[in-house]
Amino acid sequence: AQSVTQPDIHITVSEGASLELRCNYSYGATPYLFWYVQSPGQGLQLLLKYFSGDTLVQGIKGFEAEFKRSQSSFNLRKPSVHWSDAAEYFCAVGERSASKIIFGSGTRLSIRP
Amino acid sequence: GAVVSQHPSRVICKSGTSVKIECRSLDFQATTMFWYRQFPKQSLMLMATSNEGSKATYEQGVEKDKFLINHASLTLSTLTVTSAHPEDSSFYICSARDTTTYEQYFGPGTRLTVT
Numbered sequence: 493a494q495s496v497t498q499p500d501i502h503i504t505v506s507e508g509a510s511l512e513l514r515c516n517y518s519y520g521a522t523p524y525l526f527w528y529v530q531s532p533g534q535g536l537q538l539l540l541k542y543f544s545g546d547t548l549v550q551g552i553k554g555f556e557a558e559f560k561r562s563q564s565s566f567n568l569r570k571p572s573v574h575w576s577d578a579a580e581y582f583c584a585v586g587e588r589s590a591s592k593i594i595f596g597s598g599t600r601l602s603i604r605p
Numbered sequence: 606g607a608v609v610s611q612h613p614s615r616v617i618c619k620s621g622t623s624v625k626i627e628c629r630s631l632d633f634q635a636t637t638m639f640w641y642r643q644f645p646k647q648s649l650m651l652m653a654t655s656n657e658g659s660k661a662t663y664e665q666g667v668e669k670d671k672f673l674i675n676h677a678s679l680t681l682s683t684l685t686v687t688s689a690h691p692e693d694s695s696f697y698i699c700s701a702r703d704t705t706t707y708e709q710y711f712g713p714g715t716r717l718t719v720t
Contacts, residue, residue: 528711533714533716534713534714535698535711535712535713535714536649536698536711537711538711582648582649586709591637591702591707591709592639592651592654593639593651593700593709594651595641595648595649595650595651596648597647597648598647598648600646
């Protein structure tokens with residue numbers, strides 16, 4: 493069965509510092525991979541997604557993620573975080589045909605002034 | 606861009622009553638919609654897949670008689686929580702898959718509180 497693991501529950505970084513959020517997946521074939529962001533009490537916003545092609549994916553708000561098949565990883569990165577990036581981040585994996593999306597447990601990002 | 610709305614955004618109901626939550630795709634058609642629930646500080650758990658004109662497919666452990674899903678049109682799916690209890694209090698989020706592009710879009714969520 494497909495699954496997603498986000499090993500970091502909570503991360504705090506200083507404003508302006510770089511960020512990397514980890515995500516590992518388990519899936520039998522090439523997965524559809526997503527990163528979403530959720531602000532408190534809000535719905536989800538898609539940051540980026542990977543279906544095929546270039547393994548380095550650019551998203552909105554300056555985020556990028558790299559698909560590494562050998563490591564079953566899809567880590568999210570940002571070179572310089574802003575205070576407005578504080579939120580909950582979810583990695584997710586989807587099935588090719590049914591588009592059912594399974595979410596990881598989430599990583600809460602706090603920004604230190 | 607594609608927008609998915611949910612109504613109501615917040616609802617408080619008494620234990621034993623039923624509550625209906627609507628999920629609408631505003632500017633696209635969605636043959637398939639998905640319902641998730643999210644407990645505080647936890648991840649989204651897929652409850653069911655809603656297909657227009659047919660029965661919903663429920664995930665393991667989700668009571669289909671308690672969480673009634675109806676997908677009567679290409680732009681509307683409803684989730685009815687029947688005989689609600691305090692443990693049903695949660696944040697319910699729907700998503701809709703664009704029939705043409707297969708892109709999936711999420712609604713803003715509905716916070717249900719059962720007293």
